[in-house]
Amino acid sequence: MKLVFLGPPGAGKGTLALRMTKILNAPHISTGNIFREAIAAASQLGLKVKAIVDAGKLVDDGTTIELVRERLARADVVDSYILDGFPRTIAQAEALSGFSNIDRVVNFDVPDSVVIERLSGRFVCRKCGFNWHKTFNPPEKDGVCDKCGGEVYTREDDRAEAVKKRLDVYREQTAPLIEYYRKKGLLVDIDARPDVDSIVENLKKLLRT
Numbered sequence: 739m740k741l742v743f744l745g746p747p748g749a750g751k752g753t754l755a756l757r758m759t760k761i762l763n764a765p766h767i768s769t770g771n772i773f774r775e776a777i778a779a780a781s782q783l784g785l786k787v788k789a790i791v792d793a794g795k796l797v798d799d800g801t802t803i804e805l806v807r808e809r810l811a812r813a814d815v816v817d818s819y820i821l822d823g824f825p826r827t828i829a830q831a832e833a834l835s836g837f838s839n840i841d842r843v844v845n846f847d848v849p850d851s852v853v854i855e856r857l858s859g860r861f862v863c864r865k866c867g868f869n870w871h872k873t874f875n876p877p878e879k880d881g882v883c884d885k886c887g888g889e890v891y892t893r894e895d896d897r898a899e900a901v902k903k904r905l906d907v908y909r910e911q912t913a914p915l916i917e918y919y920r921k922k923g924l925l926v927d928i929d930a931r932p933d934v935d936s937i938v939e940n941l942k943k944l945l946r947t
């Protein structure tokens with residue numbers, strides 16, 4: 739199954755994608771992770787996008803579309819994938835329809851107050867990408883991921899100013915995709931407020947796995 743995970747920052751798309759990638763046996767493709775890895779490696783792409791990503795703005799459509807086009811041309815994603823964080827603009831969605839046929843778009847529905855609460859305490863593992871939370875799900879040892887021993891850090895774009903910017907960008911550029919995909923009959927809505935296990939169960943039912 740070829741899925742797109744759509745929703746505001748902090749909706750839990752990344753966490754749910756990590757769970758569903760195993761259940762559906764579908765590779766997880768996160769454009770945010772690809773950009774963060776490029777930034778950490780100080781590659782040409784990383785140097786180009788660092789300031790944009792840190793500020794919570796969107797990387798230009800051309801760069802992002804090309805990245806996804808190349809990734810979706812690889813053999814492991816012929817039958818299935820989970821696209822997490824792409825598309826984020828109508829132009830990206832239009833481009834995607836030109837090189838891949840998606841089966842469903844899952845819309846993670848969550849109010850701003852929950853988003854801000856989640857993002858303001860989030861820590862991410864540099865190695866495995868697992869999301870921890872200062873209050874709701876802290877790692878056993880400060881700064882160390884329980885899952886893989888990797889270093890746990892606060893994303894630059896999880897700081898208050900950048901979170902505000904990301905929410906504005908989401909409302910203006912990404913939220914219109916909800917109606918865009920609803921009209922195409924591809925959208926399924928999911929309440930993203932409950933705990934992760936409940937959302938996984940709801941998603942399984944919704945996708946009939």
Ligand code: AMP
Binds near residue numbers: 791794824
């Ligand atoms: P995420 O991990 O999905 O929250 O993405 C982190 C950041 O990467 C975003 O705030 C953007 O700066 C950039 N990014 C990720 N996906 C896209 C996309 N589809 N289009 C443009 N920028 C993106």
